[in-house]
Amino acid sequence: MKIGMSHGAGGEVMGDLIKETILNNLSKKSVNGGISLDALDDGSTIPMGDYEIVLTTDGHTVNPLFFPGGDIGRISAAGTINDVSVMGAKPLAISNAMIIQEGFPIEDLDKIMKSMNATCEEVDVAVITGDTKVMEQDKLDGIVIVTTGIGIAKKGEIITDSGLEVGDKIIITGSVGDHGMSLMSFREGFGFETELKSDVAPMWNLIKKALDVGGVTAMKDPTRGGLANCINEMAKKSGVGIKLQAEAIPVKEAVKAASEMLGIDPFEVANEGKVLMGVKAEKADEVLAAIKSEEYGKDAAIIGEVIADEDKVLIETAIGGIRILETPIADPVPRVC
Numbered sequence: 001m002k003i004g005m006s007h008g009a010g011g012e013v014m015g016d017l018i019k020e021t022i023l024n025n026l027s028k029k030s031v032n033g034g035i036s037l038d039a040l041d042d043g044s045t046i047p048m049g050d051y052e053i054v055l056t057t058d059g060h061t062v063n064p065l066f067f068p069g070g071d072i073g074r075i076s077a078a079g080t081i082n083d084v085s086v087m088g089a090k091p092l093a094i095s096n097a098m099i100i101q102e103g104f105p106i107e108d109l110d111k112i113m114k115s116m117n118a119t120c121e122e123v124d125v126a127v128i129t130g131d132t133k134v135m136e137q138d139k140l141d142g143i144v145i146v147t148t149g150i151g152i153a154k155k156g157e158i159i160t161d162s163g164l165e166v167g168d169k170i171i172i173t174g175s176v177g178d179h180g181m182s183l184m185s186f187r188e189g190f191g192f193e194t195e196l197k198s199d200v201a202p203m204w205n206l207i208k209k210a211l212d213v214g215g216v217t218a219m220k221d222p223t224r225g226g227l228a229n230c231i232n233e234m235a236k237k238s239g240v241g242i243k244l245q246a247e248a249i250p251v252k253e254a255v256k257a258a259s260e261m262l263g264i265d266p267f268e269v270a271n272e273g274k275v276l277m278g279v280k281a282e283k284a285d286e287v288l289a290a291i292k293s294e295e296y297g298k299d300a301a302i303i304g305e306v307i308a309d310e311d312k313v314l315i316e317t318a319i320g321g322i323r324i325l326e327t328p329i330a331d332p333v334p335r336v337c
């Protein structure tokens, strides 16, 4: 069997490859009893004294390199910063490894670096190490960026994606589908003049506000495979069910219009500036208010709650119909991050 595009698109096909061919070939996947690679969480942890170090890494192959609302520099920084942040850890620094195609314009690399820097500055993250490689013109498409992020949390304050408990409220920090749909529309020729913009953003400042209120039980960023993939993964890992209210899930009009035109479900495409979290019911309103006070959280909403019905994600429509929100086979938009 050979690798297909769906092996890198989130969803079940990628999940099977990771389990069977990657995890099964590794023997030591955890240090000091910290969160293991096997957990397939957003990051892993290394407990050290009173603290836990969080480590995560992410390769970026987004196409095109510059798109409405962002570019590969911003996504490379934000994606990794967000994976550290949703573990409940303060992101400290990233490493930046770039593999660049021979012939790539240095002006474009300059733009990418400035964008990466501005993204890191928003959340006071340093770029402290990196690597630069060049490949022959016919061997690579533009540039590939791999960032690794490190962060820190007090012991006992790590938030996993598996901590949901029955009765918790589910909060999404803003509208879904923006990144995937804007990228897809741009590729389809709508250009930069569209209302659709990627939501790519570093989320630590918003997450910190929520953590300061307390009551957050689980967090994850709904990237590849979108909300549908993320919520199913959280439910499955937590051993609980979830009931969402379709009407409560924020989707921008422009995203709705584009998704109807392109036949793509906005719940199944990537977000790059959103967080999905479970929050204790009694804290949910206060956490929501804290999130809404942040620039990237003004459209945040409570979209459902955790129920005892094991592993199933149900979604209730305005007219009272209920359907199962399935894990997508793969993100319908390739090379999205």
Ligand code: MG
Residues within 6 Å of the ligand: 042, 082, 083, 220, 221, 223
């Ligand atoms: Mg993640």
